[in-house]
Amino acid sequence: MIKPNPKPQLLAPAGSLEAFFAAMENGADAVYCGLKEFSARAKARNISLTELEGMLSYARQRDRQIYVTVNTLVKEAELPRLAETLAALEALAVDGVILQDLAVWRLIRKHFPGLRLHASTQMTIHNSAGVRMLERMGFSRAVLARELTLEEIAVIRRNTSMELEHFVHGALCFCFSGQCYFSSWLGGRSGNRGRCAQPCRRIYHSRGKDGYYFSPNDLSAIDLLPELAAAGIGSFKIEGRMKSAEYVANVVSAYRQVLDAPQKQRTAALKQSKELLKASFGRLPTKGFLTGPNPTDIAIPTLKGATGRFLGEVQAVRGTQLTFKSRDRLHVGDRLRIQPKSDRAGTAFTVRELFLARKAVKQVTAGAQVTVNSPFRDTFKVGDTVFKVSSGKAFTLSEAACRRKLQQAGQAPLPVSMEVGLADEILTVAAQCGPWSLECSYPVAVHAASSSPISKETLQGVFERSGEAPFVLHSFRAGELPPVVIPPSRLKELRRDFYRQLADLVARERKAARYSHLQQAQAALLSPQVSQRAVSRQITVAVGQPRDAHILNDAGVDCVQIPLSAAAIQGLGRRLTGRESQVIWDVPFVILDQDWADYRAAVTLLVERGFKSFRLNNLSHFDLFDDASSLQLSTGFRLFSLNSQAVQAWRELGARETVLYLEDERNNLADLLARQGDGHAAITVYGSVPLITSRIRIGGLRPGSRLQSDRGDGYRIEKRAGLTVLCSETDFSLLDRLHDLQQLGCHRFIIDLSHIGPFSAQGKKVLEALNRGQGVAGTSPFNYDAGIE
CATH class of the missing domain: 3.20.20.380 (Copper homeostasis (CutC) domain)
Incomplete structure (x- = not known):
């Protein structure tokens, strides 16, 4: 039997500073975020390098980790900029880089060895052999494909000692991640470049019927956390770098509550957590493939693929005002999205004015006929559907407040191992900080001690106070000390000098290493070559x-x-x-x-x-x-x-x-x-072109079936090697x-x-x-x- 992980990591998305603090304050052990470039969620607000530095300080002071996604495919002309990004991430000592493109792997292995490698789920690692290859290539963690059952995950665990990560909550792709060309086929917006237009969420027509054939429900494995841990998953990943801070706060809090609940209280914790998850405004929940290879609830053609809580349909439009019967409570400050009947994208806005029988109110109860004022005119139609996508009770830490918290966090202290010796009125201080070492010798005036001579404990107490220097004393050793006394003022003076020199050394060496590694990487990029040989076709x-x-x-x-x-x-x-x-x-x-x-x-x-x-x-x-x-x-x-x-x-x-x-x-x-x-x-x-390749069986459609979008594009369903494939008829x-x-x-x-x-x-x-x-x-x-x- 597989031994459960003693304490699986809860890993949360941080597509913004607000989402980062929502994750931190609600119990995430780690977060993953993307930069402005090379992120598979290019539409998210994402993080700057300056913000990332502050986030790392904040997280390290709380013993949390931050992984950075560099998980898009990189064009040739972008390679120099990729090298600059990797050099910056190594200098910041991020806890891991999540990647898809082997260009990122190759540059890290050859030029930026300080970075830990995590294989993105977009690499489609779905068997033991794939994990064995990652081990040979120097990866430390594999984010497994979401198409695996618990039993299949357990088989992989038995064949590797590598860290395994798996999604437990959030949006699913109908296609194997990294293998979808649908969005790109329709207009060059590649999902592997972080710009997916989500054509899978649209409605399609087949044999006189309409259906959302490729729109899966949202994964929710909160019932299966012990089983996932027993199967060998050490990191539980929540999807959602495009989601709000409110979503992150609710979902992280729900999963934290279940993970921390004693066995006897787990049933009650699950019940409370599921109520909390209802406030995350996701799609209907599914356990995906975890419970078996043929899930029946992962994609239901009759269900729209929109996220949010369905409130009703627009019954009347008067200028900027919309009237509908709300199936749920509604507050001023809630955010709505109006979804048209076609497959076009919906339009969202925050409720600023709310009317009940022409009377302005702050809130209404479920079942009320309500009118809301929108900032849009002539945009919506009768029959459009109304979804609530966030509430007025959202996580309310503003971006300015987030920045203040980062500034207050300061710089994360670096652990220092120190050894001190005293001989012939010379105090020698040697320290190791990461890969850097420093040794200094200081003349000191000593006096014979009549009582309380200098001791290891005294010296350790002096050097534990690093002041404003970004260090924390991790371990301390002292050689045999003579029975003397050193003036406390002299000890404080040399302590300040030593930490100043150590800080200067670390800053200087970090800068030199960043520059050196970057220069080596950019010099190694291939230059254009002109072939002189004739080559036959x-x-x-x-x-x-x-x-x-x-x-x-x-x-x-x-x-x-x-x-x-x-x-x-x-x-x-x-x-x-x-x-x-x-x-x-x-x-x-x-x-x-x-x-x-x-x-x-x-x-x-x-x-x-x-x-x-x-x-x-x-x-x-x-x-x-x-x-x-x-x-x-x-x-x-x-x-x-x-x-x-x-x-x-x-x-x-x-x-x-x-x-x-x-x-x-x-x-x-x-x-x-x-x-x-x-x-x-x-x-x-x-x-x-295999626009979609999936393990999911499409409800109501057989291989050979034809489909059409409301734009008139034609598609066909094929079965290849046991997988469902959607192809264009062009x-x-x-x-x-x-x-x-x-x-x-x-x-x-x-x-x-x-x-x-x-x-x-x-x-x-x-x-x-x-x-x-x-x-x-x-x-x-x-x-x-x-x-x-």
Whole structure:
């Protein structure tokens, strides 16, 4: 049986200073926050470096921790700024950096060793092999994918000693985190760049029915905290860097109450906490996948995806006034959001005036016909829905008050270990503070002691008083002391001098280290390179099944990519004998622990038969290969490569070819291809983009179902390797940009026909367009021309 964590950490979001103090004052053990740049919640207010320094001081004085999210994908031109950010975070000694892009990992490992590495849930770590890879790469914590059951988490725990973190509360993504291209497909606003437009929350039409098919309810695992601890989770994470301080205060307080409750009082604490959570204005609660692999309440198509407490529908609109029957109490100061019937975003405002039967009031009870005055005219319509998203009783610490609290906190003291010796009227003081050490010798006038000679306790008492110097005495030792007395004024004088010198040393060394590490990192960034060698074009066609592998008979096709599965291996026969070097086996994105042995056996069999090329789509896949040196491993687009540092990282891990990121734009590809260094880069130039890949089964829809948005965009549902996939009915194509891409320096191209087959009418049309160097009508270049935010 798994031994429960004695005291799991309660980790809270801090998207603003107010949310930080709400977390601190309501019992969070740690918070995670993002800076103005490189944060996967770019729409949050986020934190400046100056604010972060004050937050760290405040937290350390209370034995709390702060982790910083640097968890977006980074463009090539942003790498110098990324290095500056990492240098600043190392100088501040933050408690951990949460990352997604391996550029961040590579820069930290090589140039900023003072930073601890946390793997974001956006890395889709979902099995023991993935955690083993993180251990090899120097990570200290893994934030596991939210698609795991308690049993699957326990299996991972048994195979690692690494810190494991899991979300326990807040918004869920329908897609595996980090693998959603839906928002980016609709307008270049990439979720992996922190700019998700949340198209999953909108309404879609299928077979005459409307539904919120991709809008999950909110995770709430407050009933399962002992089970999560027993499964091996050491950090309970609350989602919500976009949420208000009120939300943070309510949710942290609720979870703190349950975590601290004695066993006999846990039932009562749970009841009280659930009442408190009702005030957090979230969606309906679900336990997600924790209780089993097929949850029925995680996404209910009939429920709107809006957050907040549903109050009713607008019954009348008169200028700026709205009338509706409120299902809940309403106060002046409450914040409302009016949601239109379409899938457009809602509009929020704070209630300043409230009327009951034309009489101005401060509050109304549930069931009242109420009129509110809004700051908007001609914006709302009868039938729009009304949600309460925060109350007038919100956490009320203003931003100015937050800043004052940070200033009052001052600088966090650094622990000092000290040793003192006295000989021949010379007092020697030696101290160790982190990686820095200082030793000073002071002449002192001594007098023979008739009583109460100098002692270790006396000296320790002197040096415990560091005054305004940012130090705290952690340990103190003294050698053998002669029976003498030193004037107290002299001891105070040399104490002040020693701490001044130590403070100067620490400040100087920190500054030098920051500058040195930054210079090394920026110098190591690759410069543009001009290739003088002629490179021939290589075409790989991805197919859906082994029987389509005879596309290799086409003179224009160099390689074929086949999905790796047990069925594919069993039906292979001798079909590809003699062509092993032209086959790339595409490893499925998700392989759970219970299936791992089967895939390892399949890989072993294929290698024995002479196949050498495998496309990896998850960090865990590297663990499938005992000796990668004799193989041709490549990374698929799901292993993000948006910059040259990430490309270098994959090569250092064993990949000889890198498929560049599917969402990318021309300008960044040009920058990246000019700096990629040695090795091979490939680009997908035709395919069906997997907008959403999910473990969730969609209620009411089967594979093959068609959907349409209220904008007229068409989509289809597919089943791939046991997962639900949403694809656009419009294919992605850069076939008419091949010459441009070759000019940029890419000569390896992937034509993904797995969804249509290479011998279908459409498949033949695509291959003909490839041979002619032309585009395909009715396709989209994705972000290539318009760019990615």
